[in-house]
Amino acid sequence: MTAAATLDEPLLALDALTTCFDAREGSTVAVDAMSYVVGRHETLGVVGESGCGKSVTALSILRLIKTPGRIESGRVLLEGRDLLALSETEMRHVRGNAISMIFQDPMTSLNPVLTIGQQIAEIAMLHQGLPRRSAFNRAAEMLRTVHIADHRRCLNEYPHQLSGGMRQRVMIAMALICAPKVLIADEPTTALDVTIQAQILDLLSELQETTGTAIVLITHDLGVVSQMADRVVVMYAAQKVEEAPAADIFNAPLHPYTVGLMAATPRFVAGKTGGQRAPLAEIPGTVPSLLEPPPGCRFAPRCAIAVDKCRSVRPPLLEYRPGHRAACWRAGETAGGDHA
Numbered sequence: 001m002t003a004a005a006t007l008d009e010p011l012l013a014l015d016a017l018t019t020c021f022d023a024r025e026g027s028t029v030a031v032d033a034m035s036y037v038v039g040r041h042e043t044l045g046v047v048g049e050s051g052c053g054k055s056v057t058a059l060s061i062l063r064l065i066k067t068p069g070r071i072e073s074g075r076v077l078l079e080g081r082d083l084l085a086l087s088e089t090e091m092r093h094v095r096g097n098a099i100s101m102i103f104q105d106p107m108t109s110l111n112p113v114l115t116i117g118q119q120i121a122e123i124a125m126l127h128q129g130l131p132r133r134s135a136f137n138r139a140a141e142m143l144r145t146v147h148i149a150d151h152r153r154c155l156n157e158y159p160h161q162l163s164g165g166m167r168q169r170v171m172i173a174m175a176l177i178c179a180p181k182v183l184i185a186d187e188p189t190t191a192l193d194v195t196i197q198a199q200i201l202d203l204l205s206e207l208q209e210t211t212g213t214a215i216v217l218i219t220h221d222l223g224v225v226s227q228m229a230d231r232v233v234v235m236y237a238a239q240k241v242e243e244a245p246a247a248d249i250f251n252a253p254l255h256p257y258t259v260g261l262m263a264a265t266p267r268f269v270a271g272k273t274g275g276q277r278a279p280l281a282e283i284p285g286t287v288p289s290l291l292e293p294p295p296g297c298r299f300a301p302r303c304a305i306a307v308d309k310c311r312s313v314r315p316p317l318l319e320y321r322p323g324h325r326a327a328c329w330r331a332g333e334t335a336g337g338d339h340a
Contacts, residue, residue: 117155
C-alpha cells in the first residue's frame, strides 16, 4: 500500500460506464453504470465472483471490447481526457503507453512463435520509437528489473521454455516498459503456487514504489487485496455494491455480499494440536442471470436479511462513513448508524 495515494485529482475516473453484449436471447448488461476513481500512486482492488464484470470493466477502459460487445454509455477519464471520445489511432497511443494491462493467462497472452526479446522490444519500438538495438537493450533492462536472473538469455527464449512465474514476470516487464501511468493487473497470481504468488505481489509493490504507477488490481482473492490495496471496490452481478478504504472493508463491511465474501475466505484458527482450518461459510444460491436480473437488489435472492423493499427497489449507493459507500437498504441498520 502507498501512503502517497491521493484522490483530490484522480488519475483515472470511470463515470457511469456501461458495457453490453448482444445475443440472440437479448442484450446483457455486463457492466452496469460503473463509477470509480484511481488516485496517483494508489492501488485500487476490484473484487467479486467470477463473471461479475471485473475483467469486462478493465477491457472497456482500454476499449478492447469486441463485437457482439459494445460500450453503451459513460466516460473513462484519464487525467480528465475522455478515452471513449478518442479516435482508434489516438487510443492506440494510450494503450501500452499511458495504460497497460497484465492479462490473466500469460501463456495465452504471449506469442508462442516469437522470442521474449522480440515481444518486449516490439512494444518499445512501437510506442517509444526506439531503434531495434536500443529496444532490445531496453527489453533486457526490464527483464533485469523484474528480477529475471539470466535476463540476456531470456531474451532469446520462447514462452514455452519459461515457468509460470517467469512468464508472469515477462508480462509485467512488457506492461511497464513504457512507464505507464496506470497498470491494470487482471488476476496476476492466478494458477501460480503460493511462493511465486508472494514474489509477484512483492515485485508489483516494489515497481510501484519505484515508478509511481497507479494499479487497478482485479482479483477474487481477498488475501491479495488485503496485502496490496489502498481502497476496494466490490462488484456483484455487473454492479458496484460497496466501496471503501481496504481497512474498512476488512474490519467493518457494510454490504451482506461483502460480509459473505469475508466469511468464505479460508482462515486458520489455533487449537490444542496446533493450527487448523476453520469451516468455510458459503453464500447460498447462485448469481442471477444478467439477461433477466431481479428488479431490486441483485443480491436479494441470496441475502439472509433481505426484506420486501430489497426485492422490488434497487438500492442507491450511499455513503455511510467517510469514503465508505454501499448499495444496500439494510446497510445503515446493520452498520449501527445512519448514512451520510
